[in-house]
Amino acid sequence: MIFLRKLNGERFVLNPDLIEMVSENPDTTILLTNGKHLIVKETMDEVVERIREERRRIVRELLGGAGPS
Numbered sequence: 001m002i003f004l005r006k007l008n009g010e011r012f013v014l015n016p017d018l019i020e021m022v023s024e025n026p027d028t029t030i031l032l033t034n035g036k037h038l039i040v041k042e043t044m045d046e047v048v049e050r051i052r053e054e055r056r057r058i059v060r061e062l063l064g065g066a067g068p069s
Contacts, residue, residue: 002050005041014038016051
């Protein structure tokens with residue numbers, strides 16, 4: 001799960017497996033697999049990096065090398 005912020009600053013958690021596409025024009029918009037759109041404060045690069053970090057964390061856990069998050 002990744003932590004993000006709506007445009008009003010409200011924090012929420014998103015399952016990255018539900019993300020189909022991320023675009024930036026100029027706001028960062030996340031298209032979910034169910035067709036819903038989310039607009040977030042984070043840049044597209046920040047969203048992608050958070051997804052990568054979450055995937056790394058999952059792989060570490062699966063390989064038995066889970067350290068502090």
